[in-house]
Amino acid sequence: MWSWKAALSLGTVANLLGLVNGVTVYYIPGQAPLSAATASAATYTGAAAYNPTVLTPPPVPTDLPKSFTLQLVNGGTAGASIPVPGRFFGFSIEMSVVNQVLGKNASFIQVPFLNLMGNLAQRSGGVQVRVGGNTQETAVLVDSTPDGRILEKNLTGVTNPTQTPPLIFTPEFLYLMSNISSLVNVHWHIGVPFFNVPNFNLDIAVKGRQILGDRLIGIQVANEPDLYVNHLHRPQGYNEFNYADEFGELVQAMSSDPNEAENMNILIGPNIATEWTPEQVWNTGFVDRFSSNLAFLAVERYPSDNCFAQFGVGVQRNPQDVFPTYLTHAAGQGIVSSYLNSTAFAQTKGKPFMMFETNTASCGGFPGVSDSFGAALWGLDYAMTMAYSNFSGALFHVGGQNVFYNPFTPPPTNQSDFHQWTIGPIYYSALVVAEAIGSSNNSQVLDLQANGANQFTPAYSIYEGGNPVRVLLINFNSDPSGNSDVTASIAIGGGQTGQPSSTPASVKVKYLRADSIAQKANLTWANQTFGDHFASDGRPMGTEEIVTVPCDQNAGVCNIVVFAPSAALVFLSDSAMTENDGAPATTYATTARTKLFNTVTIDPAVVSTSNGHKGLTQLGSTSKGSVSGATGLKAHIPGLSVVFSMVLGAIIILGRKW
Template identity: 55%
Template sequence: MAGLSPRIYCTLALFLSSWTAVYAEITVYSQRPLGQAANTASGAAATNTAAAAYDTTVLNPPPLPDPLPATQFGVQLQNSAANVQGLSIPMSGAFWGFSIEMSVANQVLGRNATFIQVPFLNLMSNLAERAGYVRVRVGGNTQDFATLSDDLPDGKLLQKENVNNTNPTQTPGIRFTSQLLYMMSNISSLTNVRWYLGIPLNETANLRLQIAEVGEPILGDNLLGWQIGNEPDLYLRHLHRDPGYGPFNYFGEFGDVKNALGSSAAVNKLIGPSVGSGDWSPEQVWDTNFIPQYQANLGALSVEKYPDDNCFALYGTGHKVVYQDVFANYLTHDGPKSFIQPFLNSTAIAQTFNKPFIMFETNTASCGGFPGVSNSFGSALWALDYGFQMAYSNFSSALLHVGGQNVFYNPFTPPPTSQSTFHEWTIGPVYYSTLIIAEAFGKSNQSRIIDLNTNNGDAHTPGYAIYDGDKPSKVALFNFMTDPSGANDYTANINIGGSQLGQPNGTPAQVKVKYLAAPSVAEKFNITWGGQTFGEHFASDGRIKGSMQIQTVTCDQTANTCAIKVPAPGFALVFLTDDPATSSDATPATFSTTALTKTVNTALADPTEVATSNGHSGKTFEKFRSTSKGSVPNGSVSKRTTGTDVFAVGAAVALALVSL
């Protein structure tokens, strides 16, 4: 498909039964051993799987803190950013992005440049509508072992090769074709996704630069940068380098790549050092003169870090984790604060060199996360607080890692190949966090964040303010406690000092509030953002469902306060000014479908609802309305659609011809 360009006619598909990846091909490369948590539910094969992405472990919410925090407190805001000490640098709404493991790109993105996963497009469109664009990295451990090939058997765009695989994490080699890059370009044309890629660094004596040589002209301005080395501080531990390898060796290898790229466009988009949880600190790399030496070539500085790991369950390395015991670590403001503290010096250094500082890969815990923790409502609150805290600490952006079927922490997971004809995608709790950050920071690229140290610095009830330009625009309030009685719901009384928003006392007559809500921090799927949800396992086509619910709170302009109630547990985003995110018209574009590839056991929309869709008559689909072969039309299942909606119900296969 070398002749493809951004002005092709791109056929979009929920390609389901035709995936080339097999069920066992996962980001966590070994099978789960005995002792690793498994699915606790029972049921028919059609509704039950042992994969971690669908694990049903439910933990107990941590006990309430002792002493309990106050349930009434004030939140004082200044009417001008000039009066606020400690505001962050300006932030983009595209702060939270995604790091997709290269080995599962053919599952998450699509089969090839003309068969793209419609749910993925819808998920990205949700974010682009709120933030303007989305950052996505295709890489991870497997990028260092990736080789660009002219073609692969059966027209595949990606193939794993477990050859001479002796490293402890069992990272496979990857062969891919330019179809992957063309597919990424076509996704950008539809949803304004911008990409990070990596140049392989496992054979420095024989650098493989083909991905940059081919990728730059294909992706163009949608290519944000090239990562040079993924967690080089772990190379020695993972047996990828000889004894004695250290920061100065990486410094030299980075220079080798720069020199080999010559005057190509890629040479000024390099990203490093991407140190992880290994044996080096970022400062050890800075001490090599890394930034001054490569300043002209550095598109960004990067690190990778997870707050914990589940590697003992998979590889017998590290520490054994009792999941119930670690749950509380993700439900306190002290967690993100202490986790980010070691990077504050580096974010300050990045500012002196005017370089973005990126958390290039992160999530709840490495080696797949924790059952009952990484896939709980608590993880959504954690990822929100973590994102706000990184922004406040002058990280420019951060990428949540996306693996395969056998990780607990995925923001989104396509169904296993064997179930793709009747199941849709599963949306993880942390995806809600990315959506909310996009709304909170918005499209202006001028949002500045401050940690308010609310409720006398209580770790269970933190809060932030967002200043857009000079004025406060939003307040973010958390409640990490779980108390069904309501006794530990709290009320924050927001006071805006001075005159603003046309009100002489500084406080508006009313504000709007959207809530992220669930019955418990341990909840998995009864989660809503502004009353809307992505549903349960295998239930999403990438669009948030339900009627938007926004609370209007009347402020007391005599007392100069707006009283905002936050449930236990819950999160409230308070809009101090009118904002598109609170409009009932704030719905992203989705992608229409006009052709079928599977006509048996398929549920479709009522043809009268799609009669004008893309110029095709609904009568075209009349014979496919039944859910069972040979049954009558009223056996079909109908889904309400618009002219731009995906009308597939469940996991119906549908295609769209879209002119780019």
């Protein structure tokens, strides 16, 4: 065994020669622009990730109460959640787009991704990321690929209704993940292929443990097995008992391999979607049977789908019509309600319960909905509802260019010379949740049933050590006049609580804001933004704005205005805020350039990253019901050189063992 280390420092130049192989996906097949779209959207034929469709905000309810009191107490509150880990809000990255989102190889990491994860790790202590999805089920680990890429799709091998292409990938794929974790505190979930039972290919698990070490925290066993029959991967009659038996066959196969000893207790199941209920799986004895093997119990769920626009199957849904259904507290409650029995069951078994894959809608989401400020508030409220309901994590899905719901999207490869990343509204949700829950890993969340349990103005209190430390307020209404702003009067102790008032002299507030619930870009969190399409290197732009609100100590309340629309995170003490500051954020800058001739001159402050021209075979998602209709584009170039630099001249050692 031998090892080598590649040192990348300020000014390091790597000469890369070879073919360019990348595509731009121009549309989701069948997705027609809507009458509610802007004029520019009416003729739009570009990728879904940049669709300009803007919808009409729903009307404000006429009976909205404009003010309400939130009475908090110290010393513990009945009904609060179990302790919630700081890394609660994570991401599920479709395996087939890893070389677009994470990096081209182990030595060329996507700097914006590092920055985006660093922002969250600073606030929450760490981030969990799942790499998998439908494409993990047929993925095969190979020593190398003919063209040296870390990932290849067999687009001619598509044989199922989801049109998911088989993959091959190299160990470099896992080294890329490991090198990311050496820079930012990211932990990983992977999945074993589960189509060929009992002839399991366990290479990804074996190599994953060797390369990722304790950064590997979960191995998924089957992705949506309850949909296997629909997707032609199992015969009619396949059920939850069959899945449990196949899970057992996998455990037996792992027990026969000495390299799998540490992996046998980090398995994840049952990962079902909608065809089976969790209770059906629990009733097989699944959890007791595999208790020593299961690190997490997990499910996957999208609240709706846009599959008719994609494949002409299912129910046709107009985004304008579904938009209001996302703009209410009932949206998240409706999803979570079917899992309340299971989160309680998981506690009796000592297992964390996770939402392993979710987002606004399967088959890519909806234009004008999934990429709107409304989705940011929806994702925020949905995640906090899951935390309150005793989930231990929620992973929001990341696909390719042809989905509307991405938390973040790298530019198409043929635009990476001059375009940066696009940050979606769901990433803003992640930032707020990270700060709301904090990094203590001991926070408890309580749904306050605010404003008479009004569905448009939910509120949560976050407790540590039994005492309230932060309050999150949301206003789903969209009203530029200000007439639908609401005021929450927060009181701690006093009144009828039997406690003396401990309302502070002042509190600090951060706002998540946009001018409209339908706004698509330039959202702000504490006055900082990631800009418009193609505008971000993963670092927030602008000056952070933290509002100090004086409290009325005579009345024992702090009056917090919640704009329509917005979310307000209230820090009840300075320590409640500094906890989330963590260590100074480590961010990275890059001067990566992929073309040194026939170029335009761009201000480096504006264009600070590129994902290069090599290593991308197709930009698209292969999550459930999602596929690109684009074909590959090949072009020869004489050479390719990349300059990769880090701020402060930091030298980053990327270790690699063979």
